[in-house]
Amino acid sequence: MHFGPHLLLAALEGLVTSAVLALTALGLSLVFGVMRVVNVAHGEFFMLGAVLAWAISTAISGHPALGFLAALVLAPLIVGLIALVAERLVLRRLNYDPEATIVATIGMLYIIQQLALTFYGPEARPVEPPFSYRILLPWFGYSGYKLSIIAASALLLIATWLVLTRTKIGLVMRATQYDSETAQAFGIPVTRVYAGVFALGAMLVAVAAVLIVPISQAHYLMGQDPLLLSFIVVIIGGLGSLRGTVLAAVLIGLSDGIISVFFSPTLAKIIATLLVAMVLVFRPQGLFGTASR
Amino acid sequence: MTDKNGFFDLSRSALTRRTALKGLAAGAGLAVAPGFVRYSQAQSSAPIKIGFQSHRTGIGAAYGRWYEKTTAAAVKAINDAGGINGRPVEVIIEDDGTDPGRGAEVVGKFASQHKTDIVYGTLFSHVVIGSAPAAGEAKMPYFVVSEGHHVASTKLNRYVFQPGITDVKSQIQSMAPWIAANAGKKVTQIFPDFAFGYDHRDYLPPALKAQGAEVIAQIAIPPTESSFTKYFPQIPAETEVIYHVMVGPAVLTFVKELGEFYGSNRPQLFGFIDSLEATDINSPGLEFLDGSHFWEGSPRYAQPDDSPAQKAYRAAVGIDDNGAAVGDPKDVSTAAHMFGCWETLYVVKKAMEDAGYRGPEDRAKLVEATEALTEFAEGPEHPQGPKTFNGKIHQCFGIQNISKVEGGRLNVVHKTKIEDGLYEPEGNYTTQAL
Numbered sequence A: 001m002h003f004g005p006h007l008l009l010a011a012l013e014g015l016v017t018s019a020v021l022a023l024t025a026l027g028l029s030l031v032f033g034v035m036r037v038v039n040v041a042h043g044e045f046f047m048l049g050a051v052l053a054w055a056i057s058t059a060i061s062g063h064p065a066l067g068f069l070a071a072l073v074l075a076p077l078i079v080g081l082i083a084l085v086a087e088r089l090v091l092r093r094l095n096y097d098p099e100a101t102i103v104a105t106i107g108m109l110y111i112i113q114q115l116a117l118t119f120y121g122p123e124a125r126p127v128e129p130p131f132s133y134r135i136l137l138p139w140f141g142y143s144g145y146k147l148s149i150i151a152a153s154a155l156l157l158i159a160t161w162l163v164l165t166r167t168k169i170g171l172v173m174r175a176t177q178y179d180s181e182t183a184q185a186f187g188i189p190v191t192r193v194y195a196g197v198f199a200l201g202a203m204l205v206a207v208a209a210v211l212i213v214p215i216s217q218a219h220y221l222m223g224q225d226p227l228l229l230s231f232i233v234v235i236i237g238g239l240g241s242l243r244g245t246v247l248a249a250v251l252i253g254l255s256d257g258i259i260s261v262f263f264s265p266t267l268a269k270i271i272a273t274l275l276v277a278m279v280l281v282f283r284p285q286g287l288f289g290t291a292s293r
Numbered sequence B: 001m002t003d004k005n006g007f008f009d010l011s012r013s014a015l016t017r018r019t020a021l022k023g024l025a026a027g028a029g030l031a032v033a034p035g036f037v038r039y040s041q042a043q044s045s046a047p048i049k050i051g052f053q054s055h056r057t058g059i060g061a062a063y064g065r066w067y068e069k070t071t072a073a074a075v076k077a078i079n080d081a082g083g084i085n086g087r088p089v090e091v092i093i094e095d096d097g098t099d100p101g102r103g104a105e106v107v108g109k110f111a112s113q114h115k116t117d118i119v120y121g122t123l124f125s126h127v128v129i130g131s132a133p134a135a136g137e138a139k140m141p142y143f144v145v146s147e148g149h150h151v152a153s154t155k156l157n158r159y160v161f162q163p164g165i166t167d168v169k170s171q172i173q174s175m176a177p178w179i180a181a182n183a184g185k186k187v188t189q190i191f192p193d194f195a196f197g198y199d200h201r202d203y204l205p206p207a208l209k210a211q212g213a214e215v216i217a218q219i220a221i222p223p224t225e226s227s228f229t230k231y232f233p234q235i236p237a238e239t240e241v242i243y244h245v246m247v248g249p250a251v252l253t254f255v256k257e258l259g260e261f262y263g264s265n266r267p268q269l270f271g272f273i274d275s276l277e278a279t280d281i282n283s284p285g286l287e288f289l290d291g292s293h294f295w296e297g298s299p300r301y302a303q304p305d306d307s308p309a310q311k312a313y314r315a316a317v318g319i320d321d322n323g324a325a326v327g328d329p330k331d332v333s334t335a336a337h338m339f340g341c342w343e344t345l346y347v348v349k350k351a352m353e354d355a356g357y358r359g360p361e362d363r364a365k366l367v368e369a370t371e372a373l374t375e376f377a378e379g380p381e382h383p384q385g386p387k388t389f390n391g392k393i394h395q396c397f398g399i400q401n402i403s404k405v406e407g408g409r410l411n412v413v414h415k416t417k418i419e420d421g422l423y424e425p426e427g428n429y430t431t432q433a434l
Helices: A003-035 A042-059 A064-094 A098-119 A144-166 A168-178 A180-185 A190-216 A224-237 A242-262 A265-282 B017-032 B061-080 B100-114 B125-137 B168-183 B195-209 B229-234 B251-262 B308-317 B335-355 B360-371
Strands: A134-136 A141-143 B048-054 B089-095 B118-120 B186-192 B214-221 B241-244 B268-272 B293-296 B328-332 B387-390 B395-397 B401-406 B409-415
Touching: A003 A042, A003 A144, A003 A168, A003 A190, A003 A224, A003 A242, A003 B229, A042 A064, A042 A098, A042 A190, A042 A224, A064 A098, A064 A190, A134 A144, A141 A144, A141 B251, A144 A168, A144 A190, A144 A242, A168 A180, A168 A190, A180 A190, A190 B251, A224 A242, A224 A265, A242 A265, A242 B229, B048 B061, B048 B100, B048 B335, B061 B089, B061 B308, B061 B335, B089 B100, B100 B118, B100 B125, B118 B335, B125 B195, B168 B195, B168 B241, B168 B268, B168 B293, B186 B195, B195 B214, B214 B229, B229 B251, B241 B251, B293 B335, B293 B409, B308 B335, B335 B360
Parallel strands: B048 B089, B048 B118, B186 B214, B186 B241, B241 B268, B268 B293
Antiparallel strands: A134 A141, B293 B401, B387 B395, B401 B409
């Protein structure tokens, strides 16, 4: 294949990765930014989203788009609810202590994963995409659905940004992130904000999972890869920085796509990890993060 | 970290004589409690214990589940017919997480804790390779159902056997003539980047060359990969056949993305069914496979010329004519591989009977008796077909099926002969000390 089309394919693949990565990393970044909780179980909420998408779309007969749309609405809601319960039962009882919550979320990771294995099983199950239009380029074919993922993710990112910057809920969240004690002194119900943010983070990652599942199937171990990549993105972008997270996601996604098409996927992972190391050495707060006070 | 509550301060936990006595009494009570006593009377009544190293979790979990079902069916059949040497067979299952490190631990656990007579049942080649040294060290006969060439390569040790399923080198060698004659001469290989894939990488090129065909590109894909489109530009345009063998949960994506990439204008496809084991061939996105060919160890779909033994085996394991669980058409089996569990257990039975096996002290005798086996006739014990066994390399040889995807099912279009897959032994296990 010639260089031009080859690069186009690489860029398309990279953009799809970026789109999903931006949503998953954003959830992780929000939870850390506001609550100072490193949520190791984040990837399992991704997996739950995909598994629920499978369950919902197979329960609804008729055109595949119906089941998919239902999954797109219901799966994040259910995952959000589960996150809310987890927050109430576990994180709050630990007073959001940074070290204790890491251990607790590792526990949650295994509990969720094993429950999925018990009740859903070890198989990878497919979800039919809402539409299966194949874009025919002169050199190769490409899935139209994959392109729609990029658009959907961009819309969701803009919506999240609007909520954070233009609404009262966003204001309250930012206030809590900035200084939770002062926020509490001003009558902001900080624990309720924490619960909401934890649920929102889980919902974002669940949406990403519903979007990706028609091209990658639901499987109980699928949460590990997104977790690792999300951490890479969040560290590079700066923990708690929305803009940094999105830019780092595009950077990592595109470089992953292009390097793995032209060289090897292993090299792409090596470079991403090296980048993390460089950022940690030279700019520990991340490219767009602010130094902690 | 400070020890605020004094958990680690021994002076604060007063161990009185009374507590010490209580503890001793409880320990003694446990030792005499029913169930704790070992069988000390006649060996003949104690069951023969088979340690089953199962991929219950990890990327091999779908295989593991069906290997367990097949094993349960075979053990039931063996026990209903009087067991082995008049003793019942008991299977003890340990999960290895489809992980080589854990696999070796599981073998150790079987040897020292469960004290099983043999260990059996592993599929994934990296787990076999990781576990084999532990089996050799414990002098524990280790019967794998793995399909890899590692046993026959004689690079493992004298305690490892693969008597129930053929190895990749033999499979490739017997199918290469068919591929060259019917699919095409310029072949691009796509394979997983670990031991099982390397068998394909190493043995396909010479096998095809012997038939006047050639491998023009080899693409290795990490086994945990979840997206494949990025690899497809490496497929040369002049490719006539894509030879694919993939494992793990993402195989369906692999085929779908291949379909999106090529559309209807695709090269011929020849795959190992490993790419789609436990996956419904009629899943959305797989229409692309229509007309392509697959290797199958044992056919997934019931064939018109199935032997009575094959029919009885399918009924015993509980799979319907489409190779799915009876009563659940969505629960597709790993039919192309799992027959190996059934057949391996019958080989173990035969070898134990030949050896007059009584217990772990006879393990060496069992190894020698297994090595002395030469042939397994087709029948209820070997429903996949007749096999020969080479005791020097601990590997069986049998027939292979090439099936075509037609009308949403796999129809066998070619069966190879046992002779097609024979090759010169690369070594000899029997010269190793027991």
